[in-house]
Amino acid sequence: MALITPPNIDPATFAKALSQLIDIVGPDWVFTDPQAELSPYLDRMSPTPAELRIPSAAVAPANVEQTQQIVRLANRLKIPIWYYGTGKNYGYGGPAPRLNGFLVVDMKRMNKVLEVNEKMAYAVVEPGVSYIQLYQHLQEIGSDLWIDCAAPAWGGVIGNAMEHGAGYTPYGDHFVFQCGMEVLLADGSLVRTGMGALPGSQASSLFKYGYGPHIDGMFTQGNFGIVTKMGIWLMPKPPAHKPFMISFDKEADLHTIIERIRPLKVSMVYQNAVILEHLSYSVGVQRPRSDYWNEKSPMPNEVWEQARSDLDLGWWNMWGGLYGLPKNIDMQWDIIRNSFADIPGVQFFEEGDRGTDDVGWNYRTKLMRGEPNMTEFNIVNWRGGGHINFTPIAPLYGDICVKATDMMREIMNRHGFDYITEYVAAFRGVIKLLMIMFDPRDEEERRRAYQCSEEIILAAASIGFGELKAHVEFMDLVAGTYSGQDGGLGKTLQKVKDAIDPNGILAPGKSGIWPSSWQSEKPQINADRSADIAPNS
């Protein structure tokens, strides 16, 4: 029996709902015991206590039909649901719902690779399909297609694309390479987008547009519908591929590096997203903090310098890959080398130039050829497992990146955290990934992490950097920074939400979008939470 009920649902109604859920999916796939069964649905890596976001229950449907029945039931009873496929969402709030009592719909069992088309180079997957699963499936069937994966192998192919996630091959903008979706709406009906809405079309995973508004994007990173199928374009294995790393000696090289990256990126000499790791990030993946520093205060530069020397790293370490014909790659590599060769202390690393046990080289090069692995996730062990990620977006200009680096370091150090960052240069913008690392068992540290998070988000917005994604606890705060045109974007999203989910059952509060029916409760939600979370200042 569940101890927590969904908001505004009385225990008797919820008990009846649980029995109906059992009718739908069978008794093995409805989870209600907070200790034994719901533990995997709690978030223990966040700056807020796990007790603030406990689901009332979780249910794991086997297929689309069962998911439709669950959604219809929730819609009838006005039970808010929190849904996802696979992946962990660590750093952004984990598996736990937005608020206590939401019913989690866990689509992990819907993990079929529905189609692989070798000639046309695409796959169609269900929400429970992870990168590693798709990769292994392609290996098993002897496919010559590469996937583009996120850093952790357990990430979901659909979930990541829906969150505007990025990978490491030329197919790295996952939403751009998505093609065609099936979406389950709050009333239990299905919509297929693009060509998929035309009965008998063979082009639903081949051509991004259908007729009329192109609505795939509407279903990303929000709560307008549950994506139950998606096409994803795959990259034919190129005839040749060359990964490389370029290290830079001085932290002050940042301005020059960014200015040199830009023309290479805009002209597509760089075909994939260029990763520019700060030393902190490169070290964090390979070593726990305790190897170097056990103080509460941020690790000082001379200690970072020691780690840098131990691991043969630069203060900035740039990773990229070239893809195409062998000679073509040689020409591009010449251009790239020449672009950076005059920077004092620069070092170029090609295959074989670093030891066979070089952790960074080994996992980065795997990612750049679409081989999922879990190495990068080691970075969460830096300081006790707790971490909060930020992904503010900046223009690819040296002076702005330097300003942001200085500003964010000051904020993070002032709150007692190490400054851990990397830049991911996408087509014309750059994602400045930041990570607060902390020990979630230390309440004081947790509270500081919370305060520091708020300050990072607001400081980034003050210099025009919008977050690409937000931790569940900071969704309202981030959505609030997109406040231009008298809040025009938020008002529009609100209208669409109310129109296609009038009872507001699909992930209320996701990305700061609350159904109208929840508006009166929203201030109270926030008040309650600040009482719980309130910094001890």
Next chain:
Amino acid sequence: MALITPPNIDPATFAKALSQLIDIVGPDWVFTDPQAELSPYLDRMSPTPAELRIPSAAVAPANVEQTQQIVRLANRLKIPIWYYGTGKNYGYGGPAPRLNGFLVVDMKRMNKVLEVNEKMAYAVVEPGVSYIQLYQHLQEIGSDLWIDCAAPAWGGVIGNAMEHGAGYTPYGDHFVFQCGMEVLLADGSLVRTGMGALPGSQASSLFKYGYGPHIDGMFTQGNFGIVTKMGIWLMPKPPAHKPFMISFDKEADLHTIIERIRPLKVSMVYQNAVILEHLSYSVGVQRPRSDYWNEKSPMPNEVWEQARSDLDLGWWNMWGGLYGLPKNIDMQWDIIRNSFADIPGVQFFEEGDRGTDDVGWNYRTKLMRGEPNMTEFNIVNWRGGGHINFTPIAPLYGDICVKATDMMREIMNRHGFDYITEYVAAFRGVIKLLMIMFDPRDEEERRRAYQCSEEIILAAASIGFGELKAHVEFMDLVAGTYSGQDGGLGKTLQKVKDAIDPNGILAPGKSGIWPSSWQSEKPQINADRSADIAPNS
């Protein structure tokens, strides 16, 4: 004084509205006289008489503020408006509105290039900016950036991207290379999408996503809002560029050609959209039909053969371009030549291989380096100026393309029209462009064109080909073919429409999306029209 009033608006109310429009934009920019002033807003190239779609008036605002005031007025009085920037929309219904009496909002005066960023390779434009204007602007400021244009130089940069249009360089998918929009909603408020919603962001034209649902696509090809500003990525002039043409001797080569294109396209050896012109299309651009054939019946093969010989063309003529470093281009050209070399009768044409006055070579190569021109538009002179375009989407498979070719030729010939077509191979799909050419002054021919259009759309849908775009007269028919999941897509669009345009004033019926308030009138609209258009059978 206008002779036609908007649907459900009495003459006195409309007279008052006109006087308010004059207050907003000044007397020079409100057009009401059907003969003298509204003539440019009529459609004389369609299968239906121009009298079926006459605006009540047209108004040309100078800026966003005036457009907001016009929309607020229309919203208050429930006057339906039909809006666009620049371009002609010939072949799809021209400038005339969906129904008699709509108020046309013509944004031709809003034609500022608001920004060109040379370092980041993008421009921000208003709706009235045409391809030729943007091109000339870049020339004037000495920019090294290329645009990607549609075939007619007068096309609108925003309008084409919003209709999911395509061009001829590697930046040919115009919606993919769009980045950031400002949209005017039915209530007169503005929304900026993506990073543009964050005050002070410098990334609104650099990064496609903001926070929350990615709603740019929602405002394409529909009637949810008026796009008033848009960022578009431009291509840095490549170090080298090589256009080419490959001609094929036999119509029956189609299967082989398509099968050979696919791997080149999927692996991106072909960087731009490959155009495969049927002889009919190649000839039509260069000669009027009367040079060869004056019968009503379709031009027979032996006459096409004569034209082919005159103009040194193949039955299929393939156009492509390579972009990059000189050596890189040489390698790619080798691959392409080798892919087709064994097809008997194949001919390869490079720069200098065709005469300096070769019409096809000259305009196709301009398009592939982003130089807008009007040559291709000559094709509408084939048979009297009337034409209707179709763009069904097919998978890039030889057998399916052959089937479609045979089916469409049979339909068009049976209705007495020449079979005029080309294939445009996009990333993994192919657009099968079809054109019905007819004399719009010949009523019988017009009626046949109408009947033939309906048959083409339904026949294409019957083999799973969805139309990418539709002539204004066939919007409901095309939207109706996307009927899967119990009409799920249409129902969803309807809900969004009603939510963000509750009075249904923005382009009612565009793309088959009618506001709920119009539903009761819709059957009557269609009944009225079929009485007017009714085939004489």
